[in-house]
Structure formats: C-alpha cells, structure tokens
Amino acid sequence: MGYDHINRGTYERKRLVERYTYLPLQIAEVMFLVKYRDEYVDKNVLDIGCGAGRTTAYMRHWAKDYTCIDYSEGMTDHCKRRFDGIRCLCCDVRDMSAFRDQEFDFVLFANNGLDSLDHDDRIKGLLEVRRVLKDGGIFIFSSHNRSYRHCRSEPKLEFALDPAAMFRKVTLHRRRCRNRQKNRIFERDEEKFSIINDSSHLYSLITYYVDQRTQAEQLREQDFEPMEVYDWAGNSLGLHGDDQESSWLYYVARKLGQNGRAATP
Numbered sequence: 727m728g729y730d731h732i733n734r735g736t737y738e739r740k741r742l743v744e745r746y747t748y749l750p751l752q753i754a755e756v757m758f759l760v761k762y763r764d765e766y767v768d769k770n771v772l773d774i775g776c777g778a779g780r781t782t783a784y785m786r787h788w789a790k791d792y793t794c795i796d797y798s799e800g801m802t803d804h805c806k807r808r809f810d811g812i813r814c815l816c817c818d819v820r821d822m823s824a825f826r827d828q829e830f831d832f833v834l835f836a837n838n839g840l841d842s843l844d845h846d847d848r849i850k851g852l853l854e855v856r857r858v859l860k861d862g863g864i865f866i867f868s869s870h871n872r873s874y875r876h877c878r879s880e881p882k883l884e885f886a887l888d889p890a891a892m893f894r895k896v897t898l899h900r901r902r903c904r905n906r907q908k909n910r911i912f913e914r915d916e917e918k919f920s921i922i923n924d925s926s927h928l929y930s931l932i933t934y935y936v937d938q939r940t941q942a943e944q945l946r947e948q949d950f951e952p953m954e955v956y957d958w959a960g961n962s963l964g965l966h967g968d969d970q971e972s973s974w975l976y977y978v979a980r981k982l983g984q985n986g987r988a989a990t991p
C-alpha cells in the first residue's frame with residue numbers, strides 16, 4: 727500500500743494551511759532568487775506546491791505571468807483568497823496537462839514538496855516539469871538530504887516546570903508517538919534513496935531522502951543539467967560540498983534542449 731493519501735491528508739489540514747501562511751523566505755531562497763533573477767523577472771513562472779502562498783507573495787510581483795499550483799485544495803483555496811485574481815490551480819505535479827509544452831521559463835518547487843512522492847511518482851513529476859519548461863529554462867527545488875546526520879529520530883518527551891506547559895508537551899508527545907507508530911511501516915532504505923517518517927509535523931509525513939550526488943544523477947537522467955546546490959543556510963556547495971549539517975538542499979538545474987545542450991536562455 728502506498729502512502730500518498732497520508733501526505734496529502736496532512737497538507738489538507740486547516741491548521742497546517744494556516745501555519746504555512748506567514749513563514750518568511752528561507753536564506754537559501756533569498757540567495758538563489760538574487761543570483762538567478764534574470765531567469766524569472768518578467769518571465770513566465772510556475773510555482774509548484776505553492777502551499778498557502780509563501781513564495782507567491784514575492785514571485786507574483788516579479789514575473790510577467792505568474793501561475794501557482796498545489797495538489798491540496800485547502801492550500802489553493804487559501805492562496806486564492808489571500809491573493810485576489812491570482813492564477814492558482816489545484817493540480818498535481820504528476821499531471822500538469824492543464825499546461826502546454828514549454829509554457830514556462832522558470833519553475834520553482836520550494837520547501838521539499840517533491841519529497842511527498844515515492845520514487846516512481848517523483849520521476850513522473852520531474853518529467854512533467856521538464857515538459858512544461860522551455861528548453862534552457864531553470865528549475866529550482868529542494869529535497870531532503872539523506873546525508874544529513876539527524877535525518878532519523880524518535881519522539882522524545884520534553885519537560886517543562888509549568889504544569890500547563892507540561893500538559894501541552896505530553897499531549898503533543900502522544901500525537902507524535904501515535905503518528906510514528908502508524909507511519910513507520912512505510913520507511914525503507916533503497917540503494918539510491920530512503921523513505922523516512924521524520925519528525926516534521928509531528929511525524930505525520932512520509933518523506934523521500936536522497937543525497938546530493940544521486941539527486942544530480944537523477945536530474946541528468948531526466949535531461950536537466952544540475953548547476954548548483956545550496957545548503958539550508960544559503961551557502962552554495964557547488965555540486966560536491968559537504969552537506970551533513972543541512973536537513974535539506976536546494977538544487978538549481980537547467981533543462982537541456984533537444985540536442986542535449988542547454989539552449990541559450
């Protein structure tokens with residue numbers, strides 16, 4: 727049995743939608759948005775897994791045409807209410823038939839949304855990104871890092887002196903333990919990736935983890951040229967930096983043209 731419905735259910739939860747609403751840009755995002763500004767300013771931009779619109783708040787002003795999608799109706803409904811007149815669709819990265827081939831100059835899939843999918847669906851998603859992106863266009867996304875030293879954990883009860891605070895901690899701990907017990911069966915280690923029920927959202931997500939070298943290989947297999955990797959703190963690691971301290975990594979890749987070369991942008 728797959729776990730797609732579990733991750734999807736988590737992202738439909740009203741509380742989570744609210745939680746994602748006012749988060750700021752991450753440092754890595756600021757770094758690559760400054761560096762690659764010519765790739766999206768006044769261009770056609772697709773923002774995948776937009777959530778409650780964290781990146782929409784910025785990208786919609788800079789793009790010529792800005793479109794955002796998310797497979798959670800809760801997220802897209804919220805995003806549409808928040809940004810009047812926005813082109814925001816409830817749509818899954820695995821099937822973006824709503825869009826033409828090569829419709830976009832720049833595609834973003836921020837904050838690890840791609841990691842909600844199991845391996846075959848991830849490849850399906852990458853192929854769809856490739857299809858809707860122009861030759862020479864840029865794809866930036868983040869993914870959990872299998873080399874991160876703390877990627878596996880078990881729920882731990884925290885302590886507080888204040889009884890009310892302690893009560894809240896116990897309640898949360900119980901929820902963490904319940905989710906962990908339910909979701910750990912989906913964990914597996916493959917040669918090139920791991921599926922891990924990590925601590926995010928009280929252990930309610932099942933997440934794809936891959937190391938930097940393998941992710942670069944996976945991109946090349948789908949005719950993208952990996953260009954750069956950023957760690958969580960916004961350092962550019964080139965393609966081979968030490969990344970054990972970074973729970974996820976941002977990848978910048980260019981879509982190769984028909985002849986296997988990066989078209990002149």
Ligand SMILES: C[S@@+](CC[C@H](N)C(=O)[O-])C[C@H]1O[C@@H](n2cnc3c(N)ncnc32)[C@H](O)[C@@H]1O
Nearest residue numbers: 737775776777780796797798818819837839842
């Ligand atoms: C961690 S949240 C990040 C949301 C937003 N990008 C942000 O940074 O605040 C990941 C988002 O990806 C979306 N997502 C996951 N799998 C998806 C898929 N297959 N197609 C479209 N969206 C997806 C989820 O619904 C969720 O809103």
